[in-house]
Amino acid sequence: MTIENALYLIPVQLSDGDLAAVLPATNTVIVREIKHFIVENVRSARRFLKKCDRSINIDELTFYELNRHTDPRDIASYLAPLEAGNAMGVISEAGCPAIADPGADVVAIAQRRGLKVKPLVGPSSILMGLMGSGFNGQSFAFLGYLPIDGGDRQRKFKEMEHNIIHNGQTQIFIETPYRNNALIATMIKSLPSHLRLCVASDITGEKECIVTRSIKEWGKVEYDYSKTPTIFLLYK
Numbered sequence: 423m424t425i426e427n428a429l430y431l432i433p434v435q436l437s438d439g440d441l442a443a444v445l446p447a448t449n450t451v452i453v454r455e456i457k458h459f460i461v462e463n464v465r466s467a468r469r470f471l472k473k474c475d476r477s478i479n480i481d482e483l484t485f486y487e488l489n490r491h492t493d494p495r496d497i498a499s500y501l502a503p504l505e506a507g508n509a510m511g512v513i514s515e516a517g518c519p520a521i522a523d524p525g526a527d528v529v530a531i532a533q534r535r536g537l538k539v540k541p542l543v544g545p546s547s548i549l550m551g552l553m554g555s556g557f558n559g560q561s562f563a564f565l566g567y568l569p570i571d572g573g574d575r576q577r578k579f580k581e582m583e584h585n586i587i588h589n590g591q592t593q594i595f596i597e598t599p600y601r602n603n604a605l606i607a608t609m610i611k612s613l614p615s616h617l618r619l620c621v622a623s624d625i626t627g628e629k630e631c632i633v634t635r636s637i638k639e640w641g642k643v644e645y646d647y648s649k650t651p652t653i654f655l656l657y658k
Contacts, residue, residue, distance in 0.1 A: 425456070428537070453471060462515045470513060471483070555655045566596065579613060619655070621647060624651060
């Protein structure tokens with residue numbers, strides 16, 4: 423297969439398991455041909471590439487690390503191989519690159535420079551959680567992590583409630599996995615009992631669980647999402 427001179431956005435698994443169950447075979451064919459990668463973490467990117475095809479010679483590849491420690495002034499230089507005529511790939515820690523991910527910064531530079539960008543098919547916890555929630559998929563907002571400060575978090579809850587009630591907008595957010603249970607407990611205490619909360623946990627994994635209940639109903643059941651990657655959705 424001949425690949426294009428483009429910046430390929432390469433999705434990875436959300437959970438451990440069979441790669442073929444969540445990623446098209448075409449992705450692996452493309453990955454085999456790329457020698458230059460922009461990655462969130464070199465070690466996990468190497469593991470992913472070996473899982474795609476054990477015959478890939480990792481030592482022949484070039485990696486540029488793009489994460490919260492990267493100097494923004496260095497990012498533009500990462501695209502030098504692409505500008506020289508070599509296809510490049512972007513790999514993040516989980517899911518789709520550039521979605522709630524620092525990969526968006528290099529994609530923005532590529533677009534400004536008129537370089538071709540090709541997103542590949544793969545799992546997104548945001549979209550898969552929304553698909554399984556039963557909530558409004560025509561109008562929604564992904565908010566990332568909620569504020570840690572108690573007062574700021576309460577104000578964010580009020581803002582989300584307003585957007586749900588008055589704008590009919592699904593609110594989507596995440597939390598550090600070990601705080602998942604505490605977040606649910608706080609929502610039970612803070613949000614109107616009639617709002618519905620969907621908790622989508624370990625998406626595409628062996629313990630995948632996507633459950634929608636009212637806030638009142640969540641207050642009556644036992645749950646444990648500690649240390650499990652989880653996405654939260656709120657709607658009326």
